[in-house]
């Protein structure tokens with residue numbers, strides 16, 4: 001008899017964004033004449049930067065000639081891309097990261113979801129609340145939690161992010177081994193200062209813990225004092241793995257390219273106390289289960305680091321940040337408390353009522369899709385998240401409609 005992994009039965013019935021898409025589709029079928037403006041899932045809407053398109057075409061041409069054709073590439077990614085990443089994203093900012101510590105992949109969602117495979121089943125895991133659901137669900141699938149009840153999984157340590165702590169959690173009050181952090185944060189859009197991040201690095205060093213740092217939204221940071229990488233903090237190399245993505249930086253959600261940094265001196269332990277480098281373990285996992293990102297896509301990602309690519313990706317993130325500022329100002333003017341939107345494409349709004357009720361209200365009265373905060377955890381029960389990924393015109397229209405519906 002074939003038996004299933006019953007940990008899957010502990011999960012909520014569907015993935016948050018799949019659930020929302022289903023509800024929106026059902027509403028659209030009943031109201032075919034209503035134009036719906038989607039500010040829910042963080043999916044980019046603008047075309048790829050010209051420099052990336054040019055490199056993508058050129059990479060495709062390379063595949064058309066036998067002299068430049070490529071078959072399987074290195075699983076970890078081509079050196080031409082890994083070297084640019086190391087130089088521009090890290091070394092230029094004083095962060096010590098080498099090209100061979102970078103693992104190119106098809107997404108930060110996959111990497112943040114898969115990384116937990118290299119850790120023991122009985123480690124104590126801390127996640128923020130609210131949280132990007134992938135961190136939680138993948139640990140549930142792996143059997144690191146008990147049942148779901150009252151908005152939380154038994155066995156996980158939840159780090160509450162509230163208005164009182166400016167959405168940056170306090171250090172855990174109980175012992176934990178693995179800590180997920182994400183800044184600029186998804187879903188709140190909050191940022192962390194260097195000093196605050198340093199307290200986490202110190203905590204991890206003192207407690208033999210490991211930080212999984214999701215920095216997928218770093219390209220939206222405009223305050224140069226804020227850290228873009230955890231490796232800008234002294235001592236982080238030994239206690240942190242970082243995840244990055246071209247999805248939001250360069251509009252690659254449909255193109256797929258991301259990377260994970262595993263420093264060679266980042267260590268963990270066996271049950272009998274031996275020290276092991278995580279770099280080797282992740283390399284083993286990656287080479288066994290992944291065959292690399294398509295060559296033309298890696299060429300397109302490389303173009304992000306060209307002078308034209310740098311200017312074009314900056315313009316792209318500026319565009320979405322202008323939307324974000326508009327959304328935040330519109331909600332603030334209506335008297336709602338908001339966070340995010342200044343160094344992030346997400347705005348976290350205190351709805352002062354049940355999140356799903358507010359979701360329904362915005363959908364039905366304004367034809368606007370948001371993400372109910374409840375989907376990100378108990379602390380989001382009365383919040384919604386709005387995404388700035390849409391055209392400026394649609395964002396303006398959405399805010400007009402919402403104002404009319406709420407006032």
Ligand code: MLT
Nearest residue numbers: 040041042043109132186
């Ligand atoms: C989100 O809306 O939170 C993001 O699109 C999720 C993701 O990048 O997978």
